[in-house]
Amino acid sequence: MLVPLTVNDFIRRAELVYGERVGVIDEPDQPAPSLGELTYRELAAKARAMAAAMERLGVGEGDRVAIASHNSARLLTAFFGISGYGRVLVPINFRLSRDEVAYIVGHSGAKVLFVDPEIKDALFDIDVEHLFVIGEDEHLFDESAEPTPWSAPDENATATINYTSGTTARPKGVQLTHRNLWTNATTFGLHLGVSDRDVYLHTLPMFHANGWGMPFVTTGMGVPQVVLRKVDGAEILRRVEKFGVTVLCAAPAVVAAVLDAAEQWDGPIPGRDRVRIVVAGAPPPSKTIARVERELGWEFVQIYGLTETSPLLTINRSRAEWDDLSVEDRAVRLMRAGSPAIGVDLSFDPEGEVLARSNVVLEGYWDNPQESERCLAGGWFHTGDGGSLDDEGYLTIADRRKDVIITGGENVSSIEVEDAIFSHPDVAEVAVIGVPSEKWGETILALVVRREGSTLTEQDVIDHCKARVARYKAPSIVEFRDGLDRTATGKLQKFKLRAPYWADRDRKVN
Structure with missing residues (x-):
């Protein structure tokens, strides 16, 4: 027997088994009226209402529906109300410019664009057949309406198109199928041990690789999902405490924000010996991993993947063989991207x-x-x-292969150098890149953000690094910055950091 795997498998189970359980706690502080607490039965009804609304608008199976939104219960609903009925969801990074959003809408051929009220003024003139403001067009959604079921469910049909912010001039639309999303969600849930006793906090943007698949696995397992609209370290700790959160996902910058907030927290850190924090985007320094275990008492889980892989490729969780290691030794092991997930x-x-x-x-x-x-x-x-x-x-x-620094004929991993520099107590952020050098071809430049009140000097950074890695790996130049620009998901785009230093050269490596 072959039954097509589709994303609505997750919401159907949630409605059947956990219908009366609170499934979603919407962000209370948002420009659209909050949906408050929704049971899984109510979430499923809203998904059906969304599908019926698309049908009335003449948006057929295979048509694209775009949504540019902060985390919200309505965005969560779209994963099931759009993709689950044979249409294609295009989740868009709400931080993009008007022209970038317009390009994605045009390139994907979306017939409908939903926009968050906070960004509606910037996007109101985008050329699209139907443009709606989230929360201001509730008349579209009749929860008594019953949508036409997907005529021929196909696990190989495109479920979402997720646009990447890579190194090319224009973002690329990643086609993820129902089979991709279903496999990723179930594999992720298995490796992470997700159960109906968990509570999930949406710190990760849902638009980014579909929230790494967590909206699907948590829904299918009946997990209460707490929506966080904007990341703030102290607010994360407050919601972990208030709702009994056990799982969240984060880029390294979010981990740093939580650690900073914990230093000012009054009382025991919420979630100690209970929370699993899943981290990806860049390998965090071993010092950060050790702090998560020591200062927060949370389990640190590292994963690696890309939007193009739904995203899970590898996972790294502490294992029984490491129980007797020191926190620092365990952190060094957890810096690795991990072992291949099942089926990879x-x-x-x-x-x-x-x-x-x-x-x-x-x-x-x-x-x-x-x-x-x-x-x-x-x-x-x-x-x-x-x-x-x-x-x-x-x-x-x-x-990144293109970011490997080749200096004097030696390959240098910028991540290794960053880890060494970040171990200095006065370093808040660091990025290491290769810049042109007449003598060495490339030389190593460290962009450093000092901690508040620090008097750290260039020579301090260089000496600290030389004491921890081979001398040729230490930076020859250190520039201090007030901050480092990151993507919406906390990633440093090193090609942008490199660009000014290579601007007058035809080749971007030496």
Whole structure:
């Protein structure tokens, strides 16, 4: 028997088994009227109402529906009300400019665009057949209406198109199928041990790789989901305490915000010995990982993946064999990207690029056959990341291949240097890049944000680094910044940091 795997499998189970349980606690402080607490039965009804509204608008199966929104119960509903009925959801980063959003809407061919009230003034003139402001068009949704079921459910149909903010001039639309999303969600839930005794906090933007798949797995397991609209370290701790949160996902910058807030927290840290925090986006320094365990008492879980892989490729959780290690030794092991998730095969090309093959790998890039062919050449997905598997079967990411610094003929991992510099107590943030050098080809530049009140000098940073890594890996130049620009999900885009230093050169490496 072959039954198509679709995302509505998760909401159907939630409604059947956990119908009267509070499934979603919407953000109370938002410009749209909060939906408050919704049971899973009410969430399913809202998803059906959304599907019926699309039907009345003439948005058919396979048509695209875009939504640019902060985290909200309405965005969560769209994963089921749009994708679950054979249409294609296009979640858009609400931090993008008007022109960037317009490009995505036009490129995807979306017939409908829902926008958050906070950004409606910037997006009101985008050329789209139907534009609605979230919370201001509730008349669209009749919860007594019964939508027409998806005529021929197909697990290989595109469920979402997620636009990446990579190194190309224009974002690429990643086509993820129902099979991709279903496999990612169930695999993630299995490795993380998600159960109906958990409480999930949506700190991760839902638009980013579909919230890493957590909206699906938590819904299917009947997990109460607490919506957080805007990230704030102290507010995260307050909601962990108020709602008994046990699981959340975060980029390293969010982890840092929670750690900073914990230093000012009055009383025991909420969630000690209860919370699992799943981190991805960049390998956090070992010092940060150790602080999560020591200062918060939370379990640190590292994952690695890309939007193109739904995203889970590897996972790294502390295991029984590490129980007797010191916190610091365990943190060093947890810095690795992790071991391949169930169903994931990893390989490497001759230059060390990480290749992946799995049911979570994208169908292709929307309306971009050349890039699709390139990234899936040879039957493997080409990640663009350089790495290796160690003897324990754990993947370590050396760096984006294009960001590896080659100085004096030696390859230097910027991540290794960043970890060494970040171990200095006066360093709040650091990014390491390669810049042109007549003598060495490239030399190492560290962009450093000092902690408040610090008098840290360039030589202090260089000396500290030389004491921890090979001398040739230490930066020759240190520049101090007030902050480092990051993407909406906390990632440093090093190609942007590098750009000013290479602007007058035809080649971007030496």
